[in-house]
Amino acid sequence: MSSIAGFLKGNFLPGQSRSCDTTGLPVCNTASLYIRLNAVIAVVSLLIGAIAAILIALTRWPAVHLLPAEWFYRFLTVHGFNMLIFWIIFLEIGILYFVATTLLNSRLFSKAIAAISFALMLIGMIMVNAMIFTGQADVLFTSYVPLMAHPLFYLGIILFAVGALLGVANFFLTIHIARRDKTYEGPFPLVVFGAITAAVIAVVTILHGAVVLIPTLLWSAGLLETIDPGFYRVVWWGLGHMSQQINVAAMISVWYFMFSLIVGAKPLNHAVCRGAFILYILFINLASAHHLLVDPGVSTEWKIWNTSYAMYLAVLASMLHGFTVPGALEVAMRKKGYRQGLFGWLAAAPWSNPGFSGVFMAMVMFGFIGGITGVTIGTEQISIITHNTLKLPAHFHGTVVAGTTLTFMALAYYVVPLIFQKDWYAKGLLRLQPYIFAIGIFTVIIGMQFAGSAGIPRRHWDISFAGTPIPITPMESGWLALVGIGGVIAFLGLLIFLLATVATVFFGRSNKGRPMEDWGGVKDISAGAGTWTKEDDHKTPGTWALVMILLTCFVVYFFANWKALADVWWVH
Amino acid sequence: MSFMIPEKDWFKAPDKGEKSWIAIGFIWCLVLFFSMPIWHIYGKQNSSSESYRVKPEDFSARVMKFVETNSIGKDGNTPIVQPKPGGHAYVMGGGYIWYPILKLKKGNEYILHISSTDYQHGFSLQGEAGINMNFQILPGYDHVLKITPTTSGTFNIVCNEFCGARHHVMTGKILVED
Numbered sequence: 102m103s104s105i106a107g108f109l110k111g112n113f114l115p116g117q118s119r120s121c122d123t124t125g126l127p128v129c130n131t132a133s134l135y136i137r138l139n140a141v142i143a144v145v146s147l148l149i150g151a152i153a154a155i156l157i158a159l160t161r162w163p164a165v166h167l168l169p170a171e172w173f174y175r176f177l178t179v180h181g182f183n184m185l186i187f188w189i190i191f192l193e194i195g196i197l198y199f200v201a202t203t204l205l206n207s208r209l210f211s212k213a214i215a216a217i218s219f220a221l222m223l224i225g226m227i228m229v230n231a232m233i234f235t236g237q238a239d240v241l242f243t244s245y246v247p248l249m250a251h252p253l254f255y256l257g258i259i260l261f262a263v264g265a266l267l268g269v270a271n272f273f274l275t276i277h278i279a280r281r282d283k284t285y286e287g288p289f290p291l292v293v294f295g296a297i298t299a300a301v302i303a304v305v306t307i308l309h310g311a312v313v314l315i316p317t318l319l320w321s322a323g324l325l326e327t328i329d330p331g332f333y334r335v336v337w338w339g340l341g342h343m344s345q346q347i348n349v350a351a352m353i354s355v356w357y358f359m360f361s362l363i364v365g366a367k368p369l370n371h372a373v374c375r376g377a378f379i380l381y382i383l384f385i386n387l388a389s390a391h392h393l394l395v396d397p398g399v400s401t402e403w404k405i406w407n408t409s410y411a412m413y414l415a416v417l418a419s420m421l422h423g424f425t426v427p428g429a430l431e432v433a434m435r436k437k438g439y440r441q442g443l444f445g446w447l448a449a450a451p452w453s454n455p456g457f458s459g460v461f462m463a464m465v466m467f468g469f470i471g472g473i474t475g476v477t478i479g480t481e482q483i484s485i486i487t488h489n490t491l492k493l494p495a496h497f498h499g500t501v502v503a504g505t506t507l508t509f510m511a512l513a514y515y516v517v518p519l520i521f522q523k524d525w526y527a528k529g530l531l532r533l534q535p536y537i538f539a540i541g542i543f544t545v546i547i548g549m550q551f552a553g554s555a556g557i558p559r560r561h562w563d564i565s566f567a568g569t570p571i572p573i574t575p576m577e578s579g580w581l582a583l584v585g586i587g588g589v590i591a592f593l594g595l596l597i598f599l600l601a602t603v604a605t606v607f608f609g610r611s612n613k614g615r616p617m618e619d620w621g622g623v624k625d626i627s628a629g630a631g632t633w634t635k636e637d638d639h640k641t642p643g644t645w646a647l648v649m650i651l652l653t654c655f656v657v658y659f660f661a662n663w664k665a666l667a668d669v670w671w672v673h
Numbered sequence: 674m675s676f677m678i679p680e681k682d683w684f685k686a687p688d689k690g691e692k693s694w695i696a697i698g699f700i701w702c703l704v705l706f707f708s709m710p711i712w713h714i715y716g717k718q719n720s721s722s723e724s725y726r727v728k729p730e731d732f733s734a735r736v737m738k739f740v741e742t743n744s745i746g747k748d749g750n751t752p753i754v755q756p757k758p759g760g761h762a763y764v765m766g767g768g769y770i771w772y773p774i775l776k777l778k779k780g781n782e783y784i785l786h787i788s789s790t791d792y793q794h795g796f797s798l799q800g801e802a803g804i805n806m807n808f809q810i811l812p813g814y815d816h817v818l819k820i821t822p823t824t825s826g827t828f829n830i831v832c833n834e835f836c837g838a839r840h841h842v843m844t845g846k847i848l849v850e851d
Binding site for chain 2: 243245248290292331334357358366370371372398400401413417421424480481487490555558559560561564571640645667668669673
């Protein structure tokens, strides 16, 4: 492996590693096995979550109103756990194993820890799902006390969290042996740095989970008399919100990774990119206050300081990545010779490569939808007109679905051929898949956003309120219909992905001994494009145009919400 | 490449363009931040910092007394209660209902106490002209809001925090007269 820059002699045991036939990077066999196992269960969770999603969306569409109330809330609980926790965390453990081994030229620290971690997570996942499906945990994702579920439900979450913590420990220990055995020299690659950020946030997240869920388990088992609902909310959101910040850090690492892999992008500036990740570690946890802005028991000063991540330093971090990720792409494309106008580089990007199109659309939707709405509805006073309305799920479907899930699907277009060593079936259809999914989820979000602006609550079975004379306008029904229609389209996009993945992983043609069938990259046409100077490494006019559009949308949306707030009753 | 070990001289100060974006971003972050304290000074809609611990049975007793002294009629089985302008008013969430119905006068401030006798609830005021205001209600906490209706008419209260199998039928009412 010494031919790869920065790599020294790996610490692999004989016969326990291979060299990737496409990239030449080393692959640890044990890591590879557990990446595959975690990825398979992640996809199973995605399937369960997706079936729940379509049933929920078709229930909120007033003209369809599919499920009875009891099953609506039950599937909502199923949807929350499988999508927000199981699908994403299983895949992230796989990503951590990949990053620490292949990118640092090291073997995985321990096969036993990987096995125990995987087993605990799987048992936890099965327990939680079993409790929900048998109607013993109709408490939704947040399981706010004093709503009570069966003790095995809380125990399942705790086992899953312990398993995840062991996986994260295996990641840190792998980095430790890589450094000890000097398998590489120099600082961490940026993607490893981002993964470490995600792992640190994961540890803090899981500790919050322990503090809140162990007492809740005892209470549910009758060993503890009460849990204070205010205490529960403060600490639970240290788990609930922060688990989604693990995704942010992991997702942005994947963006850097994919643009490097497909287009050869390099970080614009290591110090800026790494500094932004450090800002996440330091400040992003405070965002759990976003959920408590209209709560009793917490003071105004507490709300303002925490909801702002200490003067928005974590928002600054996202704005930096929002500049450096597309900036790195632009410089790489210009360097390859695509130098026409502001957006010539973007027009020439490999849009038929689902790895690229998925990541790019995820980036745009995460920033323009998830980011802008999240910061705005997380403003102390604006929460008065948004708390628990459909504007909330509109925000986090922008971050977690349009952002993280789309990114991870795009990543899968490379994981399957490189780690599972199978070439894809139905490549033509899969080139369209990210677009179908993106259109679907975008439609869902627009419907939720406008329905939420009209005050329609989230997590609610029937907005006609069982016949009470609360007027629902045709316009509001229309926005909810969009949620249903978008849900159908997104589900179709997801189904194409899931079926193709299962077919390819289990029955696909092996590509062992040869490079993967390429999705298509970018041809280097720089020969006739003139000279490239050192200054050109930082020239990003197209990215500047994009971020100025983003900032303009941000300013408009932010002040429009203040305007809407100014129109309601006075309160203090 | 972002997944490769960086070159030896990887640590460089940000370029001029990068510095400009950091500066623009930071200024915007300050605008976001200071908008909140500024609205506390000049704005009319601010979340309340006032809340008290209260046992659900004590809160319930206070609500009953409030209803007894200020009741002016009934809508079905639910009493309609008219508090004095500037006085205390109570709304209790529990058993899938918001209790009682309040009758308020537009333009007057009321000290509104809201709490729950069972689970967590979302107090979501819904009315014409796009009025929608939401507050979290917890059992054991008396959430105090000094509230001034600025529009008149019939306003519905729905529950927007999941509170059990019949969460979606939990409604209530506030009447505001000119």
